Amino acid sequence: MNPPPSHRFCKFFLMCTISLNIRGIGQTGKISWLKRICYKEKPSILGLQETKCGQTRDNTIESFWGNSDFKFVQKDSDGASGGILTIWDTNIFSFNYAIEGEFFLAICGTWAGHDSEIAFINVYGPHSHSKKLRLWSELSSLTNSLNIPHIVFGDFNEVRNKTERMNTEYNQNWADNFNNFINNSGLIDLPLGGKRFTRICEKTMKFSKLDRFLISDGIFTIWPNTSSKTLDRDLSDHCPIILRNNLLDSGPKPIRVFDTWLDLKDADTIIEKAWLIPISGNRPDCIFRNKLKNVKLELKKHSNQLDNLDSQIRDHLTECNNWEQTAETRPLSETEKQKWIDEKMHHIVKEKKENKHA
Template sequence: MKIISLNVRGLGKLEKEKFNWVKSLIRFHNPDIFAIQESKRKRVTDFMIELLWGNKDFEYIFKPSVGQSGGLILIWDPSRFCVSGAVEKDFFLGIRGRWVGKTGVSVILNVYGPHNDHLKHNFWESLENIMQVDIDDWVICGDFNEVRRRSERQNCEFIESRAKMFNDFINKANLIEIPLGGRKFTRISDDGLKYSKLDRFLVSETCYASWEGISACTLDRDCSDHCPIVLKDSDNDFGPKPTRVFNNWFEDGKSIDLIKDAWNVTIRTPRVDCIFRDKLKNVKTVLKEKCNPKYNALNAEIDLLHKEISDWENIIGTRDLTDAEITSWLDSKKKWFQKDKEKADILKQKARIK
């Protein structure tokens, strides 16, 4: 089982960086289910979801936004989770079905909690009512727009009565919160001054017991004010990565000569199949040594900027940043966006490969 949840804060036409970011998350982490909050879209098409998912092996449901707010999308791999029905209320969207290779019915709920006190009360009540159905395994994920304790907010208001409602719901429903590894806060305001833990995974006791080594962690917060969070039972090993060939390798015309020279190297063996194998190895070695340095340097620079951003945001969990530190943090973010645009063409081709 692998589920990723993300408040993307908009997937509109003007937000290509976010769209490409979500694609790269799906491609790199290969989730069974992807839950999106705040899509801010009134309409979702099969073509759009196919671009996000990277292939046609998907099913999905969505809840349109109201004006410029809200909007929920659930995408899943039908070869891993077989859906038999859907669940929908004002602030959540879910699917009911069975995990392949597992017995029993499971429900996956994608939530985007309200801000208003009265609506919050109705939200918790709706969740309690829906969970009266005789189903053992529940996974509730998303942006609850609420915290459980004072330590989950910094530089923003903590309202104890709201936290009590949230905790009462969790206790009544016999849910377990999966501790998040990684960062202390999942949401950071654009100005870098307010921090809170709004995103989480809640699972039923039977679900927690049936999946071995279940854990959750935050991923890098790149193009949204929220971190993606991932829930999984164990790491999967899909074997070695295949060799990729990219168009930008051949822009200067030198790579063709390198490949020809590598192919023409004499292989001393009587076996024809070994000759062919070793020629391919020579070509692969040359491509890795001569054609990747630019791409690797770009990746290294992006990784360094990521680390700088991550370091600043980890410090945020312990103290307030000074004005100079906030400037450095925002400057790192600006540089990262510039380098990410340079990488856009390569990412597009990778998406088509998948």
């Protein structure tokens, strides 16, 4: 049986960009997490910060991207810190050139269905004030010189006002410098739906909005219905954030069982054996339908254990995010904090068990 077609073809002209401070792409469970994000959201551009690694290999990216229709550029980490990785779907984005800065990595190219060039600038902001000033200057020079629509995104390691921090130090001067960069560059800070904060530490109860999408006016000409929001946080202290244009709807999946096939270790063998089960009848369409039923039944038998584990992982993650959202609105008691931490630990344990099945 032939594999299902690329899940990105049906959204050929749509834009979906995801940004995530991954906090170490090689750590346990991170690849599985990225795989779930990519399969569910189907990004055309994926920008990662703080990869904490040197050269990422093609087979590593293919393991979570889902197919071989990608290219990427990367900026190596400085020892065990930093690192930027930007991946794109080659069916949708035609890469022309890259621009590398001290704290950013930009890609420029054309989008399927559009003639104009577009730039995506992946940022991992430094912590020191002097380096931040250097970054704002470099980014301002770059965006003012591009003369093409551009999206600046990532972890800027800075906030715009006091409401974007909670239980953590706020510096008005640093925020003013960040705001001046945004205003002087003519960028629009797109409102981020979902959670108030993008970086959360449940142990110290520190919250900050460090991740965002800054876009130029020209982006709205190409994608008028552009919006952004946070996704659920999992194995990093940062939430993934997503920017997308929703002009089209590809509709429901024609065969939903493919979700399960992707998670089973021996899916190919199971499908092949199920396909060879004898089917009675003369009509080719009925034979084909019944063969698909056999495949589905066999996959269900083998996927029950994995499905139960997936369900437990989702339940723990939901509880973690519920506590996270509650903590954004009011202080948690010590008992509530401990419940939050316990749910997180249960979630990590289940993730490790799932990785052994993969």
